[in-house]
Amino acid sequence: MTSLNQSLDLVSVTRFTGWVTTARTVRADRASSTQEAILKAAERLYAEHGVFAVSNRQVSEAAGQGNNAAVGYHFGTKADLVRAIEHKHRGPIEELREQRIAEISDTTDMRQWVAALVCPLTDHLAALGNPTWYARFAAQVMTDPAYHNMIVKDALSSPSLVRVLDGINGCLPDLPVDVRVERNIMGRNLLMHSCAERERLLAQGAPVARSSWQAAASGLIDAIVGLWHAPVTELP
Structure with missing residues (x-):
């Protein structure tokens, strides 16, 4: 019992x-x-x-x-939510960027390093389908004084992104430091806001200049490489 x-x-x-x-x-x-x-x-x-x-x-x-x-x-807080959205997308983008870095190793070809900056984002957006909101979200956050520094600081904690930026800088050893800083900001803004504008047009069903995110990436790479190679004019 x-x-x-x-x-x-x-x-x-x-x-x-x-x-x-x-x-x-x-x-x-x-x-x-x-x-x-x-x-x-x-x-x-x-x-x-x-x-x-x-x-x-x-x-x-x-x-x-x-x-x-x-x-x-x-x-x-709202800041915590913004960071959570960014982190949600960062993982897939990081993985794509690491794959690019592994393929190009220690090249001094500027276009390959810029592609390692551009393509992880555009490939991620392509994989998300249509409509997407991440590019416009990122562009909004980057222009908001309350969140800009937080997002930039978080982004620069990425070893793969730092490696890409170092690779770009290594292609132009004689470029003055202040010009490097300036063009890095210009390149970042060109990338994010161009992707945001294309994303907006796609979501609206409006015509876009290039047929795919891959084609759009090629145009962005051309533009950013040209930006980095532009002459430096010193004014008094």
Whole structure:
């Protein structure tokens, strides 16, 4: 009889443990689904209207959350949400960039290094399909004084991005430091805002200059290489 009771107790404990595990899995899946809905809604709204103009409440509503505090509960501050969106895309872009670096090694061919800067972003956007919002989101964040420094600092924590920038700089050893800094900013803005504009046109179904993201990348590479090789005019 004692043995039977012990067996029944074991069955009960096993069933209870299984129920608890299942319940936790369901809650975790629900939380993950909610977080993904918030990330998608925030990315779209920030891309279309700017980060400052969009409240956490608007993001919650667009994500289908009845609780207006859902953003704060799942992500914390708006800055935390912006960083979460950036991190979501950074992983795939980093992987593509690392593949490019592995292929070109220590080349001094400027075009290959610029391609390692441009193509990971354009390939990622192509893989996302249409419509996408990431390029416009990134362009909005880069022009917002409240988030610009945070995003730039996070980006420069990427070893692969630093390696690409070092590769570009290594192709022009005689270029003055202040010109390097200036053209790096110009190149970054040209890349992000050109991609944002193409993304906007595609989302609207409007005509675009080039038929694919790959073709657009080729044009961007040409332009950025030309920017880096442009003459330096010293004025008094």
